[in-house]
Amino acid sequence: MSGAVDDTPVLRVEDLSVEFRVRGAWWPAVRGLSFDVARNETLALVGESGCGKSITALSVMGLVPRPQGRVGSGRILFEGRDVAAMREAELERLRGDRMAMIFQEPMTSLNPVLSVGFQVSEALRVHRAIDAAAADAEALRLLEEVKIPSARRRFADYPHQFSGGMRQRVMIAMAIALKPALLLADEPTTALDVTIQAQVLGLLADLKSAQGMSMLFITHNLGVVAAIADRVAVMYAGEIVEIAPVARIFSGPVHPYTEALFRAIPRIDREEQSLDAIGGQVPPIDRMPPGCRFAPRCPARRPSCEASSQALVEVAPGHSVRCGVRAPAGARAA
Amino acid sequence: MIWYVAKRLLAAMPTLVAVLTVVFVIVRIIPGDPALTVLGDQATPQALAALREKLGIDKPLLAQYFDFITAALTGDLGRSLVSGRPVIQEVVAVLPHTLDLTISSLVLGTALGVPLGVWAALRRNRLADYVIRIVSLVGLSFPVFVSGIFLLMVFSLHYRLFPVIGTSNLADLGDRTWKLVLPTITLGLVMVAYITRVTRSAMLQVLSEDYVRTARAKGVPARLVIRRHALRNALIPVVTVVGLYLGINIGNSVLTEIVFNRPGLGKVIVTALNQRDYAMLQGLMVIYCFLIVVTNLLTDLAYGLIDPRVKQA
Ligand SMILES: Nc1ncnc2c1ncn2[C@@H]1O[C@H](COP(=O)(O)OP(=O)(O)OP(=O)(O)O)[C@@H](O)[C@H]1O
Ligand SMILES: [Mg+2]
Numbered sequence: 001m002s003g004a005v006d007d008t009p010v011l012r013v014e015d016l017s018v019e020f021r022v023r024g025a026w027w028p029a030v031r032g033l034s035f036d037v038a039r040n041e042t043l044a045l046v047g048e049s050g051c052g053k054s055i056t057a058l059s060v061m062g063l064v065p066r067p068q069g070r071v072g073s074g075r076i077l078f079e080g081r082d083v084a085a086m087r088e089a090e091l092e093r094l095r096g097d098r099m100a101m102i103f104q105e106p107m108t109s110l111n112p113v114l115s116v117g118f119q120v121s122e123a124l125r126v127h128r129a130i131d132a133a134a135a136d137a138e139a140l141r142l143l144e145e146v147k148i149p150s151a152r153r154r155f156a157d158y159p160h161q162f163s164g165g166m167r168q169r170v171m172i173a174m175a176i177a178l179k180p181a182l183l184l185a186d187e188p189t190t191a192l193d194v195t196i197q198a199q200v201l202g203l204l205a206d207l208k209s210a211q212g213m214s215m216l217f218i219t220h221n222l223g224v225v226a227a228i229a230d231r232v233a234v235m236y237a238g239e240i241v242e243i244a245p246v247a248r249i250f251s252g253p254v255h256p257y258t259e260a261l262f263r264a265i266p267r268i269d270r271e272e273q274s275l276d277a278i279g280g281q282v283p284p285i286d287r288m289p290p291g292c293r294f295a296p297r298c299p300a301r302r303p304s305c306e307a308s309s310q311a312l313v314e315v316a317p318g319h320s321v322r323c324g325v326r327a328p329a330g331a332r333a334a
Numbered sequence: 335m336i337w338y339v340a341k342r343l344l345a346a347m348p349t350l351v352a353v354l355t356v357v358f359v360i361v362r363i364i365p366g367d368p369a370l371t372v373l374g375d376q377a378t379p380q381a382l383a384a385l386r387e388k389l390g391i392d393k394p395l396l397a398q399y400f401d402f403i404t405a406a407l408t409g410d411l412g413r414s415l416v417s418g419r420p421v422i423q424e425v426v427a428v429l430p431h432t433l434d435l436t437i438s439s440l441v442l443g444t445a446l447g448v449p450l451g452v453w454a455a456l457r458r459n460r461l462a463d464y465v466i467r468i469v470s471l472v473g474l475s476f477p478v479f480v481s482g483i484f485l486l487m488v489f490s491l492h493y494r495l496f497p498v499i500g501t502s503n504l505a506d507l508g509d510r511t512w513k514l515v516l517p518t519i520t521l522g523l524v525m526v527a528y529i530t531r532v533t534r535s536a537m538l539q540v541l542s543e544d545y546v547r548t549a550r551a552k553g554v555p556a557r558l559v560i561r562r563h564a565l566r567n568a569l570i571p572v573v574t575v576v577g578l579y580l581g582i583n584i585g586n587s588v589l590t591e592i593v594f595n596r597p598g599l600g601k602v603i604v605t606a607l608n609q610r611d612y613a614m615l616q617g618l619m620v621i622y623c624f625l626i627v628v629t630n631l632l633t634d635l636a637y638g639l640i641d642p643r644v645k646q647a
Binding site: 158171 | 542545643
């Protein structure tokens with residue numbers, strides 16, 4: 001052994017497919033998904049609504065909604081252990097402690113009958129042998145850290161007394177309570193105004209540098225991507241179509257979908273997700289085209305695109321693209 | 335809390351006056367002369383006039399209405415035409431028996447219904463769920479006079495474990511409990527069936543809520559997720575619906591009291607009906623409405639204890 005820092009990724013997803021039952025049959029909402037998140041790395045997951053970003057994060061947490069959904073195949077290795085094969089009791093030990101998630105829905109994700117302070121302290125109570133007073137003190141510190149105004153006075157308040165932005169910050173406080181090794185952040189700053197958003201992103205960056213935390217960061221906001229990501233994975237219709245270091249994604253996108261998505265100038269104060277340049281919609285999961293899933297909407301489409309599905313091809317070190325036209329298989333393997 | 339109760343009581347006043355008005359109108363709409371109905375057509379005009387005066391129905395309608403409302407609001411619901419005793423007295427004498435039965439069957443219904451409902455929800459579409467659903471449906475549609483008589487025949491007549499006659503000595507707690515067992519089971523099983531079904535559907539709803547997923551994401555153990563995060567929220571609709579059901583369930587309590595020959599409001603009503611005791615019936619209607627208003631208030635209070643959003647409003 002070299003004795004150097006452990007360089008196995010915190011998260012390694014291998015050939016993952018997550019399926020949902022639609023009219024009596026199972027259809028993949030996510031398929032053939034493979035990616036790594038290294039220690040101390042932030043991978044941004046971007047793509048249009050419905051492309052499978054949240055489902056990807058939920059499957060890492062072992063929280064794919066049942067019975068209508070399931071992990072069909074593949075492995076999800078968290079710190080080397082397969083989450084998809086774990087028993088619930090084992091998962092419970094990891095969740096909220098080693099890995100945590102900030103959910104997309106701030107309005108409905110807090111329990112209406114429990115006080116905000118208790119909900120923030122709950123993970124501490126569950127995972128650490130500390131008394132209630134110590135848990136409360138730590139929860140209060142966390143609420144102050146996410147800039148809840150007069151946190152002490154509002155500690156015993158209930159979620160309905162909080163605004164959407166404040167609830168989102170409460171969720172962030174909950175998720176970072178135990179300094180997880182991996183944070184799955186599903187559009188964590190959408191309900192926040194620009195100033196608070198910058199503060200929260202700063203807080204997450206601090207956690208990353210101080211604790212070596214890794215993040216899977218889902219967002220629509222390309223400004224946020226530019227500000228926080230090390231690498232970017234672009235998803236379309238349940239598949240990764242391009243994955244690359246953040247600078248390359250902005251300077252030299254290869255996939256026509258990425259091009260369309262990133263044509264907008266990244267700005268932190270603007271929600272950019274308009275794909276006006278390319279019309280049409282993501283097809284529903286039970287009516288996917290047989291070949292390239294983006295082909296029906298693609299400006300660079302060729303007849304061959306619709307015939308067979310495309311492979312993810314590495315066009316440069318750390319940069320892979322799923323496009324038979326722009327990155328034909330065997331053209332360049334690094 | 336006290337402020338909340340006071341506010342709720344005040345808010346109930348218009349309801350109560352409205353109810354009194356309806357009762358007043360109903361009694362006046364009934365065709366025929368109450369005095370004539372009571373005394374029969376052989377009665378002398380003098381006797382009829384005397385009774386009319388006693389009942390207060392010789393005055394103008396508006397004056398009658400005013401008298402009725404003020405008397406009722408000060409707790410005077412008139413006197414029974416048969417016994418001559420105040421309606422309130424007759425009711426207060428039997429009320430403990432009715433409350434005993436209502437409360438004990440509610441306790442039984444909650445103690446069994448809530449866990450069964452939770453269990454069925456957790457075992458959704460599996461054997462336990464199907465069995466619980468079918469049994470509770472049967473329990474709901476089974477008339478209490480059938481189950482009551484069945485219990486009487488088996489446990490009182492055949493095995494002689496419980497008394498046949500339900501009149502108990504209120505001061506003797508042992509006797510009082512003893513005679514409560516079979517009636518409680520009869521009425522309680524309906525409550526169990528009902529509460530099971532309501533709890534099951536409320537739990538199913540709550541288990542798919544985002545905040546339950548959040549709790550799981552924190553690593554809260556499954557048992558605690560169910561108890562602390564799901565059940566507490568599921569109880570909100572359960573309390574509401576059960577509170578309403580207590581009012582609707584009066585018919586079943588009356589039947590149960592009659593089957594087990596228990597004293598109580600049910601028997602008082604039936605007696606008054608048989609004897610055409612209008613004054614008594616009018617008083618009883620008011621009292622029943624009052625009890626429903628009180629039940630609703632208690633429901634709202636229970637609601638306020640579980641749901642922090644209520645106190646604000
Ligand atoms: N409960 C469900 N039942 C059936 N299908 C589902 C369910 N949840 C998700 N899906 C399917 O999975 C697909 C991906 O959903 P997901 O929530 O991951 O999208 P997303 O990328 O997070 O979108 P958004 O940006 O709107 O949050 C959806 O298009 C839908 O077809
Ligand atoms: Mg989503």
